[in-house]
Amino acid sequence: xxxxxxxxxxAACLVIxxxxxxxxxxxxxxxxxxxxxxxxxxxxxxxxxxxxxATLAASTAVLNLVSAHVGADVxxxxxxxxxxxxxPYTAEALVYxxxxxxxxxxxxxxxxxxxxxxxPSEVVDALPGAxxxxxxxxxxxxxxxxxxxxxxTAVVEAxxxxxxxxxxxxxxxxxxxxxxxxxIEDSIQLAEAMEARAFGSGPRTRLRGPGLGWEDRLVVGAAxxxxxxxLAARALGEVAEWDPYPFLSPPSLAPVPAVACLAxxxxxxxxxxxxxxx
Amino acid sequence: xxxxxxxxxxxxxxxxDRPALAGVELEIEAGLTVVAGPxxxxxxxxLRLFNGLVPHFHGGRLAGRAVVAGLDVASTPTRRLAREVxxxxxxxxxxxxxxxxxxxxxxxxxxxxxxERDLPGRVDEALEAVGMGALRERRVxxxxxxxxxxxxxxxxxxVRPRLVVLDEPTSQLDxxxxxxxxxxxxxxxxGGRAVVVAEHRLExxxxxxxxxxxxxxxxxxxxxxxxxxxxxLPSPPAIVRLGLQLGWSxxxxxxxxxxxxxxxxxxxxPSRSPGPEGWALREVSVGPAGRAVLEGVDLxxxxxxxxxxxxxxxxxxxxxLRLLAGALRPLAGxxxxxxxxxxxxxxxxxxxxxxxxxxxxxxxxxERAGDPEPPEVILERLGLLEVAGSYPRDLSTGQRQRAAxxxxxxxxxxxxxxxxxxxxxxxxARAALRALLAELRGRGTAIVLATHDADLAAEVGDRVxxxxxxxxxxxxxxxxxxxxxxxxxxxxxxxxxxxPVTVEGxxxxxxAAAPAERAGG
Numbered sequence: 001x002x003x004x005x006x007x008x009x010x011a012a013c014l015v016i017x018x019x020x021x022x023x024x025x026x027x028x029x030x031x032x033x034x035x036x037x038x039x040x041x042x043x044x045x046x047x048x049x050x051x052x053x054a055t056l057a058a059s060t061a062v063l064n065l066v067s068a069h070v071g072a073d074v075x076x077x078x079x080x081x082x083x084x085x086x087x088p089y090t091a092e093a094l095v096y097x098x099x100x101x102x103x104x105x106x107x108x109x110x111x112x113x114x115x116x117x118x119x120p121s122e123v124v125d126a127l128p129g130a131x132x133x134x135x136x137x138x139x140x141x142x143x144x145x146x147x148x149x150x151x152x153t154a155v156v157e158a159x160x161x162x163x164x165x166x167x168x169x170x171x172x173x174x175x176x177x178x179x180x181x182x183x184i185e186d187s188i189q190l191a192e193a194m195e196a197r198a199f200g201s202g203p204r205t206r207l208r209g210p211g212l213g214w215e216d217r218l219v220v221g222a223a224x225x226x227x228x229x230x231l232a233a234r235a236l237g238e239v240a241e242w243d244p245y246p247f248l249s250p251p252s253l254a255p256v257p258a259v260a261c262l263a264x265x266x267x268x269x270x271x272x273x274x275x276x277x278x
Numbered sequence: 279x280x281x282x283x284x285x286x287x288x289x290x291x292x293x294x295d296r297p298a299l300a301g302v303e304l305e306i307e308a309g310l311t312v313v314a315g316p317x318x319x320x321x322x323x324x325l326r327l328f329n330g331l332v333p334h335f336h337g338g339r340l341a342g343r344a345v346v347a348g349l350d351v352a353s354t355p356t357r358r359l360a361r362e363v364x365x366x367x368x369x370x371x372x373x374x375x376x377x378x379x380x381x382x383x384x385x386x387x388x389x390x391x392x393x394e395r396d397l398p399g400r401v402d403e404a405l406e407a408v409g410m411g412a413l414r415e416r417r418v419x420x421x422x423x424x425x426x427x428x429x430x431x432x433x434x435x436x437v438r439p440r441l442v443v444l445d446e447p448t449s450q451l452d453x454x455x456x457x458x459x460x461x462x463x464x465x466x467x468x469g470g471r472a473v474v475v476a477e478h479r480l481e482x483x484x485x486x487x488x489x490x491x492x493x494x495x496x497x498x499x500x501x502x503x504x505x506x507x508x509x510x511l512p513s514p515p516a517i518v519r520l521g522l523q524l525g526w527s528x529x530x531x532x533x534x535x536x537x538x539x540x541x542x543x544x545x546x547x548p549s550r551s552p553g554p555e556g557w558a559l560r561e562v563s564v565g566p567a568g569r570a571v572l573e574g575v576d577l578x579x580x581x582x583x584x585x586x587x588x589x590x591x592x593x594x595x596x597x598x599l600r601l602l603a604g605a606l607r608p609l610a611g612x613x614x615x616x617x618x619x620x621x622x623x624x625x626x627x628x629x630x631x632x633x634x635x636x637x638x639x640x641x642x643x644x645e646r647a648g649d650p651e652p653p654e655v656i657l658e659r660l661g662l663l664e665v666a667g668s669y670p671r672d673l674s675t676g677q678r679q680r681a682a683x684x685x686x687x688x689x690x691x692x693x694x695x696x697x698x699x700x701x702x703x704x705x706x707a708r709a710a711l712r713a714l715l716a717e718l719r720g721r722g723t724a725i726v727l728a729t730h731d732a733d734l735a736a737e738v739g740d741r742v743x744x745x746x747x748x749x750x751x752x753x754x755x756x757x758x759x760x761x762x763x764x765x766x767x768x769x770x771x772x773x774x775x776x777x778p779v780t781v782e783g784x785x786x787x788x789x790a791a792a793p794a795e796r797a798g799g
Contacts, residue, residue: 119417121377136385140375147371151629157605158630161622162686163646174642177632181671186372193373195335197433198360198389207384207397210415 003126005216005223006113009036009267012223013110016230016261022242023099024251025230028261030102033109039268041116049116053108057101064097065089072246092244099242117271120145125209140194144186152179215270222266229260279348281441281472282306282328287342289323289332298323300496302342306441306474309488310467312504313476316512316704317675320493321476325445328474329363330356347440361390364434366444368702370426370451373433379405379416382429386437404436408462423591424455431462441472448477449702452591452730453766457482478704479731481515481769484508485531505529513705516733517769520781524788533772541777541787553581555616556724557602557693562611564594564601570609571597575750577743579726581616581692582719586739586756587728588766593746595728596625599695602726616724618692619647625697627682631670636662639670639685649689656688659717660710679707683714694718696727700734712738732768736760736779756780 017029038046066085071092080086114123120142124135152175156166159174166172194200212220233239233256242251284304288297299320306328313321326332330351333340344351347362364386367373376382383401392400405411408428413421421429427447434442444463448456464486467473477483484490490507492499501507508518508529517536521529530536558578565571572594579585587595600606601613603622621643624630633639640653657663660680665673670681679702687694700708715738718725728745729735735742735756742759744751744766753759760768762775771779778784 119377119419121375121381125377125381136375139377143374154624155629157600157603158622158624158627158686161603161605161620162630162643164642174632178629182626182629189367189369189372190375192331192335193365193367194375195356196329196331196360196363196365196367197375197386198357198437199375199385201357201360201389201391203391204388205391205394205397206388207381207401208394209378209381 002213002216003118003122004212005219005267006118007123007126008220008223009264010110010114012227013264014107015227016264017103017106017110019231019234020239020241020257021099022240022251022253023095023102024242024253025239025257025261026099026102026106028258029264030106030109032262032265033106035265036268036271037109037112037116039273040113040271042273045116049109049112053105056108057098057105060101060104061094061097064100065094068093068096070245071248073248092246092248095248096244099244113271136199137194140190141187144183144190147186148179148183151182155179219267219270222263226260226263229263230257233257233260280305280307282346283344284327285343285345287327287340287344289327289341290339291323292337292339294338296496298338298496299327299498302498304491304498304500306472307488308467308470308472310464310483310486311472311474311489311491312480312483312487313474313491313493314478314480314507314511315493316706317478317679317702320496320498322445323496324491324493324498325365325443325474325476327351328359328441328443329365330354330359331365357389360386360439361437362440364431364437364439364442366427366430366434366442366447368446368449370423370430373430374418374426377417377419379410379418379421379429380414382418383433383436386433390437392437400436400438404432407435407466408432409458422455424451424458427451427455427459428462431459435466441474442466444473444475446476446478446702448479452589453732454590456730478513478702479515480511481517481532484515484518485535504531513708515769516781517773520770520773520784523781523785533769536773539774539777539784541774541784541791553583553722553724555579555614556581556583557616557726558612558614559598559601559608560612560614562601562613563609564597564606564611565609566597566606568609571748572745572750573748575611577750577752579724579741581722581724583740584715584719584725584727584738586735586742587726587745587750588730588732588735588742589744589746594748594750595745596697598745598750599697599726599728602693603695616692619649619689621687621691621694621723623683623686623694623696623699625701627686627699628670628678631678631681631685634669635667636670636673636681636684637666639681640688643685644688647689647691651689653684653688656684656714659714660684675702676704676707679703680710683711687714687718690721691718691723694723694725696725696729698729698731699727700729700731708734732760732766732771733780735766736768736771737782742766 013029013033017026069087071090073091074088075091077088078086121139124139127135155175155178164174238254239257240252284302287302289299290297315321323332327344328346334356340352374382375385380401383404384397387397387400405414408431410428448459460482463473463475475483484504487504490501490504505528508514517530517533556579559575562575563570563573589595603620631639633642637653657666662680662684665677699711739756742753742756744753756779760766760779761771768779770781770784778787
């Protein structure tokens with residue numbers, strides 16, 4: 001089951017990127033995540049996501065720059081009496097914001113394969129058994145999401161051909177009413193279908209999926225090793241923390257934790273362009 | 279003892295003052311039971327009684343008694359009845375719960391806590407029964423509609439039910455998909471299982487039926503002889519209709535059972551001279567998301583001409599309609615349209631209804647088109663004047679379908695595009711559609727419709743185009759395209775190759791033929 005491998009990799013990325021303040025390691029994890037996402041779904045499908053991640057990082061940096069106003073290297077200063085934006089703008093604040101932005105971008109890309117490479121029901125199936133019943137209901141409901149999106153497009157198209165134009169909030173009733181009502185009808189139908197198949201009868205058994213393939217084991221192993229290595233290095237003081245305030249300094253990089261971060265790029269080989277064959 | 283027995287049963291939906299089922303007496307045993315009747319007559323309600331969705335899921339009030347596999351329906355929850363009754367719903371997309379085929383099939387047995395070591399065997403057995411053993415590891419999303427519906431049947435079979443119930447299972451499927459599903463139902467019934475199928479189009483089910491249950495206005499009549507039942511159907515298959523008209527006895531249920539019909543070749547309806555060109559596609563390549571599903575399409579249709587698109591689902595019929603509607607741009611080539619309004623009837627058009635009244639729905643379209651015709655014109659033609667002031671979603675299924683036709687196709691559009699308009703329609707709604715198409719055609723509207731319904735194509739079409747496998751191929755007029763052993767041949771077309779393809783066509787020739795010729799069998 002590939003879902004467990006994907007979840008393991010995502011978790012590893014998140015743990016490492018959140019357990020250090022050092023932007024060098026954060027950057028390495030980001031690079032690994034970019035490599036995996038691009039390899040996994042191809043550049044065309046990955047592009048909007050990469051743009052979103054870059055925007056997220058950049059806006060975090062800018063936000064910190066205009067709001068922090070601390071640090072020694074003043075780039076430019078606005079008069080202090082200006083509300084909200086007044087005060088010194090420092091290189092430290094910019095770099096610190098950028099480092100935080102890298103973390104957010106990494107987190108985004110780390111969870112992206114869960115939705116890009118997996119069906120909702122596969123994710124749910126990878127959850128522990130205790131959640132199986134709730135999970136089945138959630139997965140069934142998620143199955144309706146694509147049909148909801150398709151129904152929205154279809155209704156807009158059909159109403160347009162009846163002369164409808166999206167002018168003003170009131171006009172949207174022509175689309176929203178049909179979409180919402182048919183979504184309700186669809187969910188009732190789905191609930192009926194689940195009921196007819198004895199859902200909610202009590203304790204249920206589970207069809208075992210095929211076990212993890214060797215590629216999946218490799219990914220899970222690499223993710224676990226990366227986390228173990230990084231956390232061990234951190235416990236031994238190998239992972240230098242970093243703080244730009246009050247004076248900007250370059251982050252230091254040690255070989256062992258760096259290797260741990262780079263190991264996260266490994267799935268880019270077994271997951272290469274899975275999307276095109278799915 | 280009967281597998282299912284219904285005794286003086288009357289059922290009211292919550293808040294309804296008229297019962298949906300009234301005084302039902304019925305026994306179901308092994309073999310194929312066909313449930314027929316008009317939309318909104320109570321077919322679905324009756325089917326849902328067998329697994330207790332009525333009354334447990336839908337609520338309402340029940341009088342009388344229903345016993346299925348020895349269990350009293352009124353006091354047994356659906357999840358218990360689910361052990362004995364497998365249920366397949368109309369829409370394949372709205373009954374799949376899981377992502378992978380094997381998981382989907384296992385869902386029922388899992389819920390019934392079938393031991394884990396037995397689950398793989400159950401899955402394989404059920405998939406084999408529907409001919410999908412090879413698709414075990416596939417993702418549900420990647421299956422065709424026909425495969426998804428067979429998957430739903432496999433999922434129902436996986437609990438090893440004693441009774442299998444299918445509610446209009448082929449209404450969303452293409453010709454191959456529905457043929458395969460019907461063949462499996464027939465095999466299951468022949469193998470001794472009790473199978474109950476509700477359908478509007480009965481041509482392939484009727485010959486295999488052991489009993490026919492007619493549900494109309496909540497009242498149920500049971501026939502143990504499909505031939506006797508066929509005569510009383512509200513919308514019988516074409517061959518039955520012809521047999522009734524010509525007084526054939528015994529009544530044929532398939533073209534093979536009919537006596538030979540010798541009609542002079544040729545003659546027939548003179549081909550009408552096509553009007554000025556209404557639309558044209560020149561060397562067009564088209565497909566969603568930049569990927570061409572059709573290439574090199576060269577087609578044109580005249581004003582007042584009805585072009586029928588047929589072919590497998592996913593072959594590009596809807597894509598061509600959306601292209602003509604202007605909702606999709608061609609990847610290559612040119613689309614030409616006579617100026618004027620385009621009317622577009624999507625699949626499931628009833629969802630478009632959103633105004634407070636039926637009249638408002640029609641006015642909405644006419645006003646935006648700048649068409650001065652009053653809404654009453656089309657409402658009267660479709661028999662909707664009485665409900666013009668009603669909320670569309672309060673109407674019966676059949677009325678709602680006609681309201682959708684009225685909402686989309688009023689006035690005089692230059693081009694009318696219809697995507698599977700007869701899906702889920704009963705005989706009455708079909709008749710309304712045919713009348714409306716005749717009217718539009720008389721007004722010079724160029725019409726393009728996509729359908730799996732060969733009878734509709736024969737009745738209203740001027741030309742049939744096969745869309746699939748990347749190309750659109752003109753098969754010519756229905757008399758050619760739907761005759762003999764052609765892919766989409768109608769029952770009548772199979773009966774008299776080279777002759778008429780509709781019941782009306784035969785009757786016209788019959789009336790015109792010399793009595794001596796009629797006898798020449």
